[in-house]
Amino acid sequence: MGKLDAKIPAGPLAQKWTNYKATTKLVNPANKKKLEIIVIGTGLSGAGASSALGELGYSVKTFCYQDSPRRAHSVAAQGGINAAKNYQSDNDSVYRLFYDMIKGGDFRAREANVYRAAEVSNQVIDHYTALGVPFARDYGGTLNTRSFGGVQVSRTFYSSGQTGQQCLLGTYSSLNRQIKSGNVKMFPRREMLDLVLIEGKARGIITRNLVSGEIERHSAHAVVLATGGYGTIYFLSTLAVNSNASAAWKAHKKGAFFANPSFVQIHPTSIPQLNEFQSKLTLMSESLRNDGRIWVPKTKGDKRHANDIPEEERDYYLERRYPTFGNLVPRDVASRAAKERCDAGYGIGETGLAVNLDFRDAIKKQGKKAIENKYGNLFEMYRNITGIDSYVEPMRIYPAGHYTMGGLWVDYELMTTIPGLYSIGESNFSDHGANRLGASSLMQASGDGYFILPNTINNYLSGEISVPKISTDRLEFAEAEKASIERLNKLISIKGKKNAGSFHKRLGKIMWDHCGMSRNEAGLKEALKLINELKEEFWKELNVTGSLNEVNPELEKAGRVADYFELAELLVTDALNRKESCGAHFREEYQTPDGEAMRNDEEFTYVAAWEYAGEGKPPVLHKEELKFEEVEMKVRSYK
Amino acid sequence: MKLTLKIWRQKNASAKGNFETYQMDNVSPEMAFLEMLDSLNKRLVEEDKDPVAFDHDCREGICGSCGMYINGHPHGPVPAITTCHLSMRFFKDGETVWIEPWRAKPFPVIKDLIVDRTAFDKIQIACGFISVNTGSAPEANNILIPKKISDEAFNSAICIGCGACVAACKNASAMLFVSAKISQYALLPQGRVEAKERVRAMVDKMDEVGFGSCSNTGACEAECPKQIKITNIARMNREFFKAF
Numbered sequence: 100m101g102k103l104d105a106k107i108p109a110g111p112l113a114q115k116w117t118n119y120k121a122t123t124k125l126v127n128p129a130n131k132k133k134l135e136i137i138v139i140g141t142g143l144s145g146a147g148a149s150s151a152l153g154e155l156g157y158s159v160k161t162f163c164y165q166d167s168p169r170r171a172h173s174v175a176a177q178g179g180i181n182a183a184k185n186y187q188s189d190n191d192s193v194y195r196l197f198y199d200m201i202k203g204g205d206f207r208a209r210e211a212n213v214y215r216a217a218e219v220s221n222q223v224i225d226h227y228t229a230l231g232v233p234f235a236r237d238y239g240g241t242l243n244t245r246s247f248g249g250v251q252v253s254r255t256f257y258s259s260g261q262t263g264q265q266c267l268l269g270t271y272s273s274l275n276r277q278i279k280s281g282n283v284k285m286f287p288r289r290e291m292l293d294l295v296l297i298e299g300k301a302r303g304i305i306t307r308n309l310v311s312g313e314i315e316r317h318s319a320h321a322v323v324l325a326t327g328g329y330g331t332i333y334f335l336s337t338l339a340v341n342s343n344a345s346a347a348w349k350a351h352k353k354g355a356f357f358a359n360p361s362f363v364q365i366h367p368t369s370i371p372q373l374n375e376f377q378s379k380l381t382l383m384s385e386s387l388r389n390d391g392r393i394w395v396p397k398t399k400g401d402k403r404h405a406n407d408i409p410e411e412e413r414d415y416y417l418e419r420r421y422p423t424f425g426n427l428v429p430r431d432v433a434s435r436a437a438k439e440r441c442d443a444g445y446g447i448g449e450t451g452l453a454v455n456l457d458f459r460d461a462i463k464k465q466g467k468k469a470i471e472n473k474y475g476n477l478f479e480m481y482r483n484i485t486g487i488d489s490y491v492e493p494m495r496i497y498p499a500g501h502y503t504m505g506g507l508w509v510d511y512e513l514m515t516t517i518p519g520l521y522s523i524g525e526s527n528f529s530d531h532g533a534n535r536l537g538a539s540s541l542m543q544a545s546g547d548g549y550f551i552l553p554n555t556i557n558n559y560l561s562g563e564i565s566v567p568k569i570s571t572d573r574l575e576f577a578e579a580e581k582a583s584i585e586r587l588n589k590l591i592s593i594k595g596k597k598n599a600g601s602f603h604k605r606l607g608k609i610m611w612d613h614c615g616m617s618r619n620e621a622g623l624k625e626a627l628k629l630i631n632e633l634k635e636e637f638w639k640e641l642n643v644t645g646s647l648n649e650v651n652p653e654l655e656k657a658g659r660v661a662d663y664f665e666l667a668e669l670l671v672t673d674a675l676n677r678k679e680s681c682g683a684h685f686r687e688e689y690q691t692p693d694g695e696a697m698r699n700d701e702e703f704t705y706v707a708a709w710e711y712a713g714e715g716k717p718p719v720l721h722k723e724e725l726k727f728e729e730v731e732m733k734v735r736s737y738k
Numbered sequence: 739m740k741l742t743l744k745i746w747r748q749k750n751a752s753a754k755g756n757f758e759t760y761q762m763d764n765v766s767p768e769m770a771f772l773e774m775l776d777s778l779n780k781r782l783v784e785e786d787k788d789p790v791a792f793d794h795d796c797r798e799g800i801c802g803s804c805g806m807y808i809n810g811h812p813h814g815p816v817p818a819i820t821t822c823h824l825s826m827r828f829f830k831d832g833e834t835v836w837i838e839p840w841r842a843k844p845f846p847v848i849k850d851l852i853v854d855r856t857a858f859d860k861i862q863i864a865c866g867f868i869s870v871n872t873g874s875a876p877e878a879n880n881i882l883i884p885k886k887i888s889d890e891a892f893n894s895a896i897c898i899g900c901g902a903c904v905a906a907c908k909n910a911s912a913m914l915f916v917s918a919k920i921s922q923y924a925l926l927p928q929g930r931v932e933a934k935e936r937v938r939a940m941v942d943k944m945d946e947v948g949f950g951s952c953s954n955t956g957a958c959e960a961e962c963p964k965q966i967k968i969t970n971i972a973r974m975n976r977e978f979f980k981a982f
Contacts, residue, residue: 147872150872151872154871154872165795165801165803166793166803166854166855166856167855167856167858167859167899168859169802169859169862169899170795170796170801170802170803172795172796172801174796174800174801175796175798175800175801184878184879186879222873222875224878225875225876225877225878226870226872226873226875228875228878228881228928229868229870229874229875229876229878229881229928230867230868230870230875230928231868231891231895231922231923231926231928231929233888233889233891233892233895233922233926234878234888235888236883236884236885236888236889237885238884238885239882240882240883240884240885240888241879241882242878242879258892258895259892261800261896263800264800264896264898265892265895268895271862272862272866272867272868273867273870273872275859275862275863275866275867276867276869278863279863279864279865285859287856287859310848339795339796339797339801340794340795340796340797341794341795373768374766374768374769376766376768376769376773376774376776376777377770377773378770378772378773378776378797379797379798381797381798382798480798480799480823483799483819483823483825484823484825486825486827549872550872550873553872596784597783597784598779598780598783598784598789600776600779600780601780642783642784642786643783644782644783644786644787644788644789645788649749649750649849650750650791650848650849650852652789652791653779653783653789
């Protein structure tokens with residue numbers, strides 16, 4: 100089987116998870132208390148896993164960099180969470196949800212994992228409802244749903260435009276219950292600096308207390324990374340500005356393979372960049388495309404006010420190009436179509452890097468009140484930022500870096516290539532292939548955390564029951580701690596002139612220009628050169644003020660940017676290696692005459708899992724061949 | 739535009755703080771308030787001076803990390819938004835802007851504008867939850883909830899836990915924060931089961947960690963970036979009286 104064994108259970112697709120659960124090894128309740136598990140991150144996957152593992156009786160230690168677990172970036176997800184409930188009786192099923200995800204991911208995800216994600220989706224909705232998450236309801240008191248991009252059913256559960264917040268606060272509440280019971284010990288304002296391996300197994304972490312600056316050692320029988328994605332590698336993205344890849348990257352350098360790093364979702368509907376000082380881009384939920392119509396003027400450089408452009412002079416380009424799915428095409432398709440129009444000179448606004456998202460017709464048909472009920476907070480957010488009232492004129496939107504389908508390689512049990520190290524939620528690569536469909540990230544993160552990991556980690560821990568509490572006095576901890584401190588001191592001692600943020604911004608621009616919505620070989624090679632030059636400049640010109648032993652956001656930022664330089668190289672290397680277009684990865688050399696992505700199934704039906712080979716050495720590629728037993732690989736068409 | 743900033747600087751929890759003055763010459767009205775502080779910090783680092791520390795994360799008004807007094811108002815002079823959503827177009831050329839951390843005993847200053855809000859977490863840990871184990875939930879549509887009730891619960895549930903209500907209150911009361919959570923669960927049938935234990939435990943904890951009493955001034959509601967209503971406080975009081 101080589102180095103990459105995905106450990107997919109035998110049997111028919113629909114039976115795999117049931118069979119797995121029925122036959123996997125278990126840990127006796129009395130032994131669970133003696134086993135310690137570290138969880139990094141408190142989004143839906145991390146806090147969900149901490150809760151469920153605590154309920155099972157494990158001793159859990161949970162870490163986050165924020166001041167409270169309630170602030171993890173799952174909180175910002177807007178539109179909704181998918182489940183195969185088929186409440187609308189519109190032909191939905193677990194199979195259809197699975198199929199939509201496989202197709203939406205352009206046949207670059209693992210069948211068995213995706214099927215399981217769809218399978219547990221219904222339990223997720225039940226659980227959140229029981230936790231008091233106020234999902235939208237119909238007048239009869241039942242749960243309501245709406246449609247999202249890339250599908251033709253209505254399966255997205257939502258709480259206005261702040262579904263992520265409501266799910267996260269529900270998860271935070273279940274985490275709090277476990278903290279109260281003593282099963283989970285919470286460590287906020289901690290940043291993971293390194294992973295500690297003992298005899299090849301993940302046995303602990305080194306953290307920095309972000310208040311005292313103290314470097315701490317924490318040991319456990321297993322470590323779970325629930326650390327989210329790396330979308331902020333583009334600097335401007337829809338992510339929280341402190342989101343970072345450092346924990347995953349440290350794990351990668353200790354032996355965890357990194358899979359499909361170049362699969363990055365550029366979300367089609369973000370508020371465009373307004374000025375050069377901007378620190379982030381704000382997303383406008385995809386759910387808006389249910390009622391909003393996307394268009395640009397038919398005439399190049401038409402500078403008239405949107406409301407003054409008559410119907411026949413508007414180009415509803417998504418409806419024109421994709422009559423079947425219209426405005427609800429998947430995100431990668433919608434983003435590329437917007438870029439195509441803007442590059443061709445039809446973009447609107449001063450920069451020409453924007454398109455209209457227009458609610459005129461929906462308001463005319465359904466009334467302002469109905470639209471306000473569905474999207475009130477989004478319209479309000481849009482007005483706060485831009486000063487524009489979208490009830491009377493269209494929103495202006497443009498694509499922005501959003502979600503990373505790539506991440507740490509995991510097997511069916513969500514274990515990385517390091518024994519005892521797991522990766523869940525956005526931080527792993529497994530369920531979304533080359534493109535994620537809307538409202539499936541909350542679904543996957545919650546499923547991983549609450550329902551999957553707690554059922555797979557026992558298999559590993561059953562072999563650890565005789566291992567006593569691991570001492571942090573061991574040499575491995577001392578060495579990892581020393582290396583972490585040395586690195587921080589190195590950053591502080593450069594004493595240049597520029598702050599870490601300015602490097603981050605420049606790195607982001609390189610990535611956006613050369614490895615964003617569309618990529619080509621020359622551009623990617625140029626990017627590698629530019630990243631390297633900037634990295635050298637960083638290590639010469641950086642200034643980190645203050646010291647190690649105090650609150651020091653500049654030091655935190657510097658460490659994260661330093662890791663991003665290394666990940667950026669891997670991301671570009673992966674994009675160079677994948678000589679095909681699939682999902683969000685669009686290589687200009689590989690497209691159909693009408694500009695659609697052209698896959699190369701013959702050569703690239705695999706997960707590219709990269710092994711770290713050491714400082715300055717090229718990473719080693721391992722391929723996990725993807726076998727499609729259930730679905731037939733087709734050209735992904737939304738026309 | 740040009741601005742004079744008066745920013746509270748405090749090295750750590752035990753140090754004595756003071757206001758420092760900073761001149762900003764190139765503030766664009768298109769900047770967000772935190773981006774204005776970013777640009778100040780960039781300059782300070784270039785001058786090898788200690789940048790101003792403040793909590794922030796999502797920068798889209800939902801995580802609740804950011805929060806500071808700006809000209810005497812939590813989250814600044816514009817109602818119903820968080821600090822990260824505050825645009826510089828609301829300030830005038832030549833204006834002096836006073837920036838301070840939350841001032842409340844249960845929220846001690848950690849550094850500059852960063853305060854410790856773990857007191858909020860402690861209240862939630864006390865009983866801010868519904869006791870249901872993973873896997874034991876009933877089918878979601880077996881719990882029917884009138885839309886009106888569900889919407890009302892949602893309106894309470896949108897609290898972001900930023901602490902502006904406490905900062906705005908002359909008594910540093912956390913009643914708006916606590917009552918929003920109490921209300922969400924009190925309204926929903928799932929939450930009724932433990933309603934009595936919950937309100938007692940959360941109110942007890944609120945008092946224990948040092949938040950003051952409510953005197954119905956309404957400053958919390960006026961300053962809340964999410965416009966949580968003080969009717970939640972009335973509901974919490976009713977729930978509390980019913981709990982004995």
